[in-house]
Amino acid sequence: xxxxxxxxxxxxxxxxxxxxxxxxxxxxxxCALFNxxxxxxxxxxxxxxxxxxxxxxxxxVQKEMYSFKDRGDRDLTLRPEGTASVVRAxxxxxxxxAPNQPQKLYYIGPMxxxxxxxxxxxxxxxxxxxxxxxxxxxxxDAEVIALALSFYRxxxxxxxxxxxxxxxxxxxxxAHREALIAHFKPSIGEFCEDCQNRLEKNPLRILDCKEDxxxxxxxxxxxxxxxxxxASHDYFEKVKAILDGMGIDYELDPTLVRGLDYYNxxxxxxxxxxxxxxxxxxGGGRYNGLVSELGGPETPGIGxxxxxxxxxxxxxxxxxxxxxxxxxxxxxxAIGDPAEQKAPVLLNQLRQAGxxxxxxxxxxxxxxxxxxxxxxxxxxxxxxxxxxLDAQKAVVKNMADxxxxxIAFDELTNYLKEKx
RNA sequence: GCGGUUAUGGUGAAGUGGUUAACACACCGGAUUGUGGUUCCGGCAUGCGUGGGUUCGAUCCCCACUAACCGCCCCA
Numbered sequence: 001x002x003x004x005x006x007x008x009x010x011x012x013x014x015x016x017x018x019x020x021x022x023x024x025x026x027x028x029x030x031c032a033l034f035n036x037x038x039x040x041x042x043x044x045x046x047x048x049x050x051x052x053x054x055x056x057x058x059x060x061v062q063k064e065m066y067s068f069k070d071r072g073d074r075d076l077t078l079r080p081e082g083t084a085s086v087v088r089a090x091x092x093x094x095x096x097x098a099p100n101q102p103q104k105l106y107y108i109g110p111m112x113x114x115x116x117x118x119x120x121x122x123x124x125x126x127x128x129x130x131x132x133x134x135x136x137x138x139x140x141d142a143e144v145i146a147l148a149l150s151f152y153r154x155x156x157x158x159x160x161x162x163x164x165x166x167x168x169x170x171x172x173x174x175a176h177r178e179a180l181i182a183h184f185k186p187s188i189g190e191f192c193e194d195c196q197n198r199l200e201k202n203p204l205r206i207l208d209c210k211e212d213x214x215x216x217x218x219x220x221x222x223x224x225x226x227x228x229x230x231a232s233h234d235y236f237e238k239v240k241a242i243l244d245g246m247g248i249d250y251e252l253d254p255t256l257v258r259g260l261d262y263y264n265x266x267x268x269x270x271x272x273x274x275x276x277x278x279x280x281x282x283g284g285g286r287y288n289g290l291v292s293e294l295g296g297p298e299t300p301g302i303g304x305x306x307x308x309x310x311x312x313x314x315x316x317x318x319x320x321x322x323x324x325x326x327x328x329x330x331x332x333x334a335i336g337d338p339a340e341q342k343a344p345v346l347l348n349q350l351r352q353a354g355x356x357x358x359x360x361x362x363x364x365x366x367x368x369x370x371x372x373x374x375x376x377x378x379x380x381x382x383x384x385x386x387x388x389l390d391a392q393k394a395v396v397k398n399m400a401d402x403x404x405x406x407i408a409f410d411e412l413t414n415y416l417k418e419k420x
Numbered sequence: 421g422c423g424g425u426u427a428u429g430g431u432g433a434a435g436u437g438g439u440u441a442a443c444a445c446a447c448c449g450g451a452u453u454g455u456g457g458u459u460c461c462g463g464c465a466u467g468c469g470u471g472g473g474u475u476c477g478a479u480c481c482c483c484a485c486u487a488a489c490c491g492c493c494c495c496a
Contacts, residue, residue, distance in 0.1 A: 004469095004487070059494050063421075081496085111496075116421075119489070120496080127496060192493095258495090283496065307496035335454050366454050374456040385454060399456070 008115065008123025016312075019322045023155065023308055024108055027128045030151045034143065036104040036130055041085040043110065047075040053084030053294055055261025057201045064113040066123075078112035081260070082129045083287070083303055084294070090133050091296035102134035108308075120278040120310045129284075131303035133291065138238035141266045141286060141302055146246055148270060148282050148304055155311065156320045159273040160281075162249065164240070165256035167204070167224060167264050168232035170289070176227035177203055183222055190215065207255045223254040232265065239266055262287040266302065272314040281314060282306035329420055331373035332359040335366055335385035342384060346394075346409070350382075353413040355420075374399065380416060 005011060012020055031038070047067050054060050066078035079085055086105055090096065095103050108128045115121055130147060132140050145162065152160055167173055180203040184191070188199050195206045207221060228236065243250060250268075258267050267285035284304025291299035315322060330350060334343040343359050350357040358376060360369045373381045383395040383404075394412060397404040398419070407415045 007487070064494085113495080115495080116493090117488085118491090121494090122496095125496065129496095260495095277491070278495080280496065305496060310496060333455075362448090365449075367450095367452085367456080368448075370456040372456090378456095381455075383455070387454090395455090397455070402456090404455090 006123070008117040010122065019312065020308065022322050023311065024128075026154050027106070027108055027151060030147060030154060031106045031130070033150070034104070034147045036106045036147070039086055039089060039105045039107055040109070041082075041089050041107070042079075043112075044076045044078050045085055045088065047077040049084050049088055049294070050077055050080060053087065053262065053290065054081060057198075057205075058260055060113060060260070064115055066112045066114055080113045081111055082107050082109070082127055082305055083131060083260075083262070083290070083301075086129075086131045086303075087133070087290055087294050087296070087301065090299075091291060091294055096134060096291070096297055096299055102132050102140065104130070104132050106130045118278070120274065120307075120313050122309060126308040127305040128308060129303060129305035131301060133301045134299055136288065136300035138235055139242050141239045142242040142246060142248075144284065144302055144304055145243065145268055146248060148284075148306060149248060151306075152270070152272075152281070152311075155315070155322070157272060157311075157314055157318060159314075159318060161251060161271045163253045163256055163269045163271065164243075164250040165224070165253055165267050166228060166232060166236035166239075167257070167267055167285075168228040168236075169264060172224070172228045172232045173204075173264060175229075176222065176224050179222040179227060180204065180206065183220075184217060187217055190217075202261070204257050207257055225252075225254050235265060258283060258285055262290040262293070264288055268304070270306070272310070273317040274310075274313060278310065281310050327356070328358055328373075328376045328378040329355040330357050330380040330382055330416060331369075331376060331378035332357065333366060333369040333373065333381055333383045334359065335383070338386060338389055339384045342389060346382070346384065346412075350413060350416075353417070355413065355416055379420065382412065 028038070047065070050065060051061055056062070060080045065080055068076055070076055086107065090103065090105075106129065109126065110124050111127050112124050114123060117123060128151075130144055132144060149160065149162070168176070181199060184195075184199055184203065184206060188196050191206070198205045204224075207218070240250075256267055256269060258269075263285040265286040265288065268283070269280050270282040271279045272281040273279075282304055283306075284302070286300070286302040288300040290301055291297065332343050332347050332350075334340045347357050347359055358378070360372055362368075362372075364372060370381065379399055381397045381399060383397065388394050391406075392410075393406045393408050395404050396407050396412070396415065405415075
């Protein structure tokens, strides 16, 4: 049997690669606008990094990591997300000491999670993410959200919903956590197995459970908003006020918990149009304890990550076409042996002059060569045959209007450049 | 990790336990001795996901495997 692509992966063929290029270009453009700088980190890291950074109780660490030992017996893992790596690099290169603070960073690259594939969920997928390290200013929270929305808007997506929540600072979280345990403990037996395990480890995530979503205790569960201390409450109010000022609509959802352990204060998601069950396009939040957790100084941080794959699905649902029209400037049609000898030479001259040019390589007849030129959306066709070689002139046909002219060989590039 | 559906050419898809596997699109060629997007005509699966089994015989029946899609869990 022929070898197949690994499960949960996919090839981006030329037709789609154009879309990827366009999306990536827009991401970089938006980041430049907001003054975010690119950072590139390795695709694998020490397994410890994710265990400590992402959190031992998360599904990602418990069952989704692509981990392996290398020949030097090191425990390594294909990165399941980008934040831990960025923070590791920030600490390792002491970027907290750099003069330009905060560090506003972005990345685009593949991530890996061992999951059951489905539309919008793959084992290798691509994230565009931003991280801001070193600032606890609420305007940064709003800026990061505004950046993501600007990106989607520039791409052309319309059906977007921003969902917002605050998990508060550690003190608030602790108070909430205790209230949650007190609330659920007496009747925890009525909940699913996962929730029973979550009770002591991370009761917050019980709220995230879909299975027991309709349980009366779920509805009456203590909400984080009632446990935010004054500082946390004020912070969240400021973030909301800035978003209001920017004219950004959002929906508050006190059950928006997010799956990674490092989040506190502001958390957010952007939902989009989708055919299936998966609607989350982007997720993020503040993680003020993560830098110190990974061995750096006490440093605030915030970031988001969004999936290019899901973005493409949303584009499909909204029926938005992204294709850049990559036209060919000219196509050389050769008739007869002498012309076929001449064609590659002529082609080379055209290309050296900066014209996007191609010819037939399938021994097609004249008609077939024209069809090929048409398929490639060539704007001009240059026809050469015995007569043209004798006269040192080519027939140049404008494919848009069908007109054609005789142009001397040494005038060709000038003529085309003028017309294009 | 669990449950469901599916698997025929480059693509979309019909189909039958028994010599040649519909049809459409795409592609190639011809009608137009050197001209595209229209029309007409012709060509185009030694093969029906992979591996076994049942059978005189299997693309069609059975089993396993693999993969895709959908749902659950969770997430981007």
